[in-house]
Amino acid sequence: MKKLILILLLLPAFCVAQDSIYVRETINTLTSKALWGRGYTRDGMKKAGAFIASEYQKIGLKPMGSSYLQTFNFPVNTFPGKMSVELNGKKLIPGKDFIVNNESTGLKGKFTLSKTDTLNYESNQGLKVTLKDKLTWSVATETTPNLTIQLNKKSFNYIPKDIKTDIENQFVPNFQAANICGFVKGTRKPDSLLIITAHYDHLGGMGSETYFPGANDNAAGVATLLSLAKYYAANPQPYSIGFICFAAEEAGLIGSHYFTENPLIPLSNIKFLLNLDLVGTGASGMTVVNASVYPKAFAQLNELNNAHQYIIKINPRGKAANSDHYFFTEKGVPAFFIYTQGGPSAYHDIFDQPESLPLTEYNDLFKLIVGFNQKQME
Template identity: 70%
Template sequence: MKRFVLIFILFFSLNCFAQDSTYTRKIINILTSKNFWGRGYTKNGMSKAADYLSAEYKKLGLTTFNGHYKQHFNFPVNTFPGKMMVELNGKKLIPGKDFIVNNESKGLKTNANLEKIDSLNFQGSPNLQVVLKDKLTWSVATEVADYTIIQVNRKNFTQTPKNINVEIENKFVADFDASNVCGYVKGTKYTDSILIITAHYDHLGGMGSETYFPGANDNAAGVATLLSLAKYYAIHPQTYSIGFICFAGEEAGLLGSKYFTENPLITLNRIKFLINLDLVGTGESGMTVVNASVYPKAFAMLNKINNEYKYISKINSRGKAANSDHYFFTEKGVPAFFIYTQGGPSAYHDIFDKPETLPLTEYNDLFKLIIGFNKKLME
């Protein structure tokens, strides 16, 4: 009978994790949908995502820090809401696939002959340049330059560029409104002690009126994992409080997390540890922990749990790096790890980072590893 009970508990536990995996996939599909337009700066993409996450926090029963799930802030950003047309040698190029415009570029309408600078660079005018690239990756700029640079995928365009016809619209927004989305599950014993899970929900948005960047691995996967953990902890409150923060403005320079650390909704010394999740949708080649060498005891604890239960095939140690939202917390003295997985699809900051190609290889194991690590931190 005892053996039967143990088998039942094990089956029920595994089924819960499977259900969480289904929930995670659902969240990723929603956040990467056309409706959210890359969770960026045009078509209200980021605002819609913040509303959705706030509603999900409420549905899960998370408590607000200050009466609201949203923490508003603003920053400047260069956007491309309208025309996005490039013809090279009379051939119309496809935005995102055949070309991208540099994120800091100004709008431009011109038809110009191109002068070869070298094998990869071509000049159309003092303020127009064409660059041939093997891979097109986009980003976010908080200012506008006095030039326009167009990157062309040379795998899709094998001719020598001689003439270009361009019509690109940009719009500089001096005070783009964004929101961090914050909530927590109250601890059952040490309510003033808190563990924090973070992930940025913003991505690159859209380039023109017809092309957007889904951002499945970067970082819908991290947000979906965060929500799955929130769902778990809402059902299973811990002795410590567990907080959840979805940051905006990460792609524009870690702006949401910087704002939070400068305007904290809780006293930062209450945070006993923070785990930041970014790019966690793969795992075939293991995972990496940024700040592992900064907090060796915590990293040893994480490895001990992983080795005992054989969750992740390999955990790589990395030192301090200002490459995601953990950074400004550690600068303020908050111990933090930034976790990202490796292997699988190589899509990154491009239109091919889609949910249908995201394997979530190590989702269940990462989920259990984080729960086990948090449990040890509370002992």
């Protein structure tokens, strides 16, 4: 009996050691050029979803519905083609020297800029230029009639005067996406569920040559989710353990909102949900959103962490609509959103790359999640 208990205690550590390589390989796949930022051009999001569904099948997860995919549609503005800007005769590099505002329309031509204030310029043909300390991109579900270009202040030391643009946008009114949903059936209480979630979409591409890899946001979260799925598939628990990779988080939490309005499982059966987003670092600790909303669960998390010295510091945060946990909380589902801190600061830019992602706390976060879920089943 003592030997059996020892084996059970050592299982999470063994699985973590085995899956560190798998996590790295998964992040490399999700951030690859072939998946083009897991976004809205070159079928990036569709390819990423297909990859995750194939991993679910290999792992042995059961679909929540008739398949792993829960499909839905929404509008999105995309930039699939030309993305050229010349400033004062100098050709600029997309993503590094400039980005376009995500809701912008395309525009081709030569323009003279007039200064409106310290950081902003405009032409009389619907073109605006603004200077930024840091370039961060996002996703828009609508368009404006103008083109706005953000310039990296660090890229040049001259006054913007003449600008030449050749930029194409394409508004897609019914872009199809899918949440990827699976579970491991519980051994004693299969109708009770613990859910682990992570969004797999990112920003996609800006033009035909520039894409946003999204290593920390959120390839790391998906890879951690898949490694946990492997562990639970090999070690079924009394409760069912569900795994949902959401699409369209970057477009405004659209995938998770769709799921909560069209649930594949009764939301009342979810005993707790852990949402993983931006978990590829951890040198400075981690933050838990909804800590003050569920103080008992947060105390359990801290008790586990203090006993095993997993994470250097766990910071509490209140309710926030900043990731896919939010609409579940609004429906009465207890949920935490976990993100790590410290290390590389790349976020929503072209520099969020796998080579610079340290995965500082992957091992400890894995063990903390397994321990926390165990507490929820006691």
